[in-house]
Amino acid sequence: MDQSGNNEIDVATIPPCCLKAQAFSPNAVLEANCHATVVSGWFSEHQNSSDDKRMYFNNPMWPGEAHSLEVKEILFKERSKFQEVLVFESATYRKVLVLDGILQLTERDEFAYQEMIAHLPLCSIKSPKNVLVVGGGDGGVLREVARHSSVELIDICEIDQMVIDVSKIFFPDLAVGFEDPRVHLHVEDALEFIKRVPKGKYDAIIVDSSDPVGPAQDLVEKPFFEMIANALRPGGVLCNMAESMWLHTHLINNMMSACREVFKGSVHYAWANVPTYPSGVIGFILCSTEGPPVDFRNPVNPIEKLEGALEHEREPRFYNSQIHRAAFALPSFVKKQVSCL
Amino acid sequence: MDQSGNNEIDVATIPPCCLKAQAFSPNAVLEANCHATVVSGWFSEHQNSSDDKRMYFNNPMWPGEAHSLEVKEILFKERSKFQEVLVFESATYRKVLVLDGILQLTERDEFAYQEMIAHLPLCSIKSPKNVLVVGGGDGGVLREVARHSSVELIDICEIDQMVIDVSKIFFPDLAVGFEDPRVHLHVEDALEFIKRVPKGKYDAIIVDSSDPVGPAQDLVEKPFFEMIANALRPGGVLCNMAESMWLHTHLINNMMSACREVFKGSVHYAWANVPTYPSGVIGFILCSTEGPPVDFRNPVNPIEKLEGALEHEREPRFYNSQIHRAAFALPSFVKKQVSCL
Numbered sequence: 001m002d003q004s005g006n007n008e009i010d011v012a013t014i015p016p017c018c019l020k021a022q023a024f025s026p027n028a029v030l031e032a033n034c035h036a037t038v039v040s041g042w043f044s045e046h047q048n049s050s051d052d053k054r055m056y057f058n059n060p061m062w063p064g065e066a067h068s069l070e071v072k073e074i075l076f077k078e079r080s081k082f083q084e085v086l087v088f089e090s091a092t093y094r095k096v097l098v099l100d101g102i103l104q105l106t107e108r109d110e111f112a113y114q115e116m117i118a119h120l121p122l123c124s125i126k127s128p129k130n131v132l133v134v135g136g137g138d139g140g141v142l143r144e145v146a147r148h149s150s151v152e153l154i155d156i157c158e159i160d161q162m163v164i165d166v167s168k169i170f171f172p173d174l175a176v177g178f179e180d181p182r183v184h185l186h187v188e189d190a191l192e193f194i195k196r197v198p199k200g201k202y203d204a205i206i207v208d209s210s211d212p213v214g215p216a217q218d219l220v221e222k223p224f225f226e227m228i229a230n231a232l233r234p235g236g237v238l239c240n241m242a243e244s245m246w247l248h249t250h251l252i253n254n255m256m257s258a259c260r261e262v263f264k265g266s267v268h269y270a271w272a273n274v275p276t277y278p279s280g281v282i283g284f285i286l287c288s289t290e291g292p293p294v295d296f297r298n299p300v301n302p303i304e305k306l307e308g309a310l311e312h313e314r315e316p317r318f319y320n321s322q323i324h325r326a327a328f329a330l331p332s333f334v335k336k337q338v339s340c341l
Numbered sequence: 342m343d344q345s346g347n348n349e350i351d352v353a354t355i356p357p358c359c360l361k362a363q364a365f366s367p368n369a370v371l372e373a374n375c376h377a378t379v380v381s382g383w384f385s386e387h388q389n390s391s392d393d394k395r396m397y398f399n400n401p402m403w404p405g406e407a408h409s410l411e412v413k414e415i416l417f418k419e420r421s422k423f424q425e426v427l428v429f430e431s432a433t434y435r436k437v438l439v440l441d442g443i444l445q446l447t448e449r450d451e452f453a454y455q456e457m458i459a460h461l462p463l464c465s466i467k468s469p470k471n472v473l474v475v476g477g478g479d480g481g482v483l484r485e486v487a488r489h490s491s492v493e494l495i496d497i498c499e500i501d502q503m504v505i506d507v508s509k510i511f512f513p514d515l516a517v518g519f520e521d522p523r524v525h526l527h528v529e530d531a532l533e534f535i536k537r538v539p540k541g542k543y544d545a546i547i548v549d550s551s552d553p554v555g556p557a558q559d560l561v562e563k564p565f566f567e568m569i570a571n572a573l574r575p576g577g578v579l580c581n582m583a584e585s586m587w588l589h590t591h592l593i594n595n596m597m598s599a600c601r602e603v604f605k606g607s608v609h610y611a612w613a614n615v616p617t618y619p620s621g622v623i624g625f626i627l628c629s630t631e632g633p634p635v636d637f638r639n640p641v642n643p644i645e646k647l648e649g650a651l652e653h654e655r656e657p658r659f660y661n662s663q664i665h666r667a668a669f670a671l672p673s674f675v676k677k678q679v680s681c682l
Contacts, residue, residue, distance in 0.1 A: 044409070063432065064432035064434065065410050065433060067406065067407070068407045068409060069405060070404075093406070244616075246450065246616050273587075273612075273620075275587050275620035275622075277621075279614075279621060280620060280622060281614050315673065318672040319672075320672075322669075322670040325670065326667035326668075326670030327667075329667030331659040331661075332656065332658050332660065332664075333658040
């Protein structure tokens with residue numbers, strides 16, 4: 001209701017998906033405005049504000065556009081201690097995981113993201129042994145890390161137990177990652193976990209966080225990168241999810257300059273095409289600590305030569321060594337706008 | 342109205358954008374169902390059927406998903422002899438051109454497509470002189486071809502005069518391409534035009550068609566490719582728009598195998614990331630006729646060395662030689678699904 005007591009909705013703030021509701025019931029838009037994330041047929045990305053419980057349909061991370069998926073069935077919807085967790089069966093992208101209104105993965109294209117964020121760092125160094133995954137509670141990154149037979153330890157630090165539980169129920173092809181005996185699960189805040197990590201413990205750290213709003217906010221700041229660098233061995237590598245080069249050059253610039261200050265080896269930006277992410281891409285920042293030099297652009301540990309990597313459960317579907325090298329080719333506007341590439 | 346005479350709408354067929362209408366007026370959805378392409382606030386892609394004048398919101402080219410743009414103002418909407426032409430000012434992607442309900446370009450990201458479809462072929466051969474553009478009535482490809490100072494003749498064959506006129510009014514940054522004195526405009530069916538072309542006339546042909554529904558249907562069939570090959574000199578090149586590797590592998594397979602039969606030089610698939618196209622990508626088939634071999638993957642005519650290419654109007658914003666090489670790196674699933682790569 002507006003201040004005058006009418007039931008009129010501010011149409012400018014209602015997303016396409018929710019308007020679908022009106023075709024069923026005149027109250028549906030109101031209900032939609034009261035925190036329903038999928039209404040009668042289509043899901044569109046939006047964002048819940050934790051402050052005032054209102055819904056922002058014009059997501060501030062990508063204003064003026066929306067990608068919508070047709071919904072066959074809502075399978076799960078609950079608020080965890082940290083965020084709203086939603087799972088639905090879509091009409092054409094199979095099952096979909098949504099956190100706080102933001103699409104995290106679909107079963108149809110998840111492999112592109114999981115394979116790239118795992119193999120870009122792990123194929124850039126010889127024989128990685130100790131790996132830390134931050135976030136990634138769905139298990140998909142674990143599944144990919146496990147392809148590397150040199151790896152002896154896979155720590156994962158995920159803040160939200162509900163994401164893990166939901167993934168084990170609804171996304172078995174991802175949660176299979178948890179079954180590897182090398183995996184050790186730590187359910188806690190990554191900042192607290194990394195503080196306790198002995199200096200130089202890991203060969204590689206993969207930060208599979210959600211967007212830097214909500215629980216992942218601290219994971220794009222310099223203090224976090226300093227802790228990461230401390231937890232890596234000399235010449236160890238970080239791969240950090242780094243948004244869309246079309247939409248978030250300001251944020252990418254900030255992350256890159258923080259990383260340049262912290263990581264004294266190399267710092268690079270790479271990207272992959274993932275259809276269901278905004279603008280169809282997702283970026284990665286790849287950094288190495290001072291020590292043996294790392295040339296991220298030329299995989300020294302090619303997946304095609306890894307024993308068992310191509311047979312583990314199923315072949316990689318997106319990543320290969322050509323795609324690895326190509327991921328570092330940046331459009332001219334990105335080179336211009338991201339000053340510290 | 343349904344058969345019972347009620348005003349009830351089949352909700353399953355109504356797209357997100359049109360439901361927005363209901364918030365304004367109970368009749369708006371009905372109006373939307375009667376051929377309005379943008380209704381009160383948001384545009385979503387759909388397709389008009391020329392047979393029964395109904396609107397299909399679940400576009401058969403990408404069922405179960407929709408990308409929507411917030412509309413600030415509709416600037417033009419008219420039916421040409423061939424298709425419905427719509428121009429609107431969007432909230433965050435500047436001006437947008439839509440043909441038969443399918444987004445053709447936005448001013449914010451058009452350069453990625455135009456630069457790639459023009460420079461992938463033209464930077465793959467030395468000193469291109471005679472170039473034919475099929476479609477491309479917006480002028481953007483002409484603008485890019487004109488960067489090549491070796492080019493002496495640019496023929497363009499566009500079927501729809503309205504696209505050209507609309508572009509000159511609303512998209513001056515694209516239509517600028519028509520101002521180059523080397524450009525010769527032919528407004529007619531490309532199949533008729535190419536029939537009359539003397540054998541071996543062109544060094545390069547660029548097919549900037551719309552999706553293979555409506556006027557562009559014939560442009561993905563073998564007879565068309567045979568005429569193209571005939572119009573090219575030995576070792577001449579074709580670059581043909583070729584859909585999304587995530588959504589249309591069947592169509593890509595068909596086009597690739599037709600091209601393999603016709604073009605006896607090399608045949609390759611490349612792709613680029615264009616945010617406002619379905620799944621965030623667009624593909625290109627690159628072919629060369631028998632003659633001096635063409636290695637598409639390594640530009641022999643790099644744009645960075647072309648005299649004046651980087652100063653013409655403005656610098657390229659997407660294309661560079663690294664992006665050129667990277668465009669041919671294909672995800673593993675594409676290599677597997679497109680059998681004749």
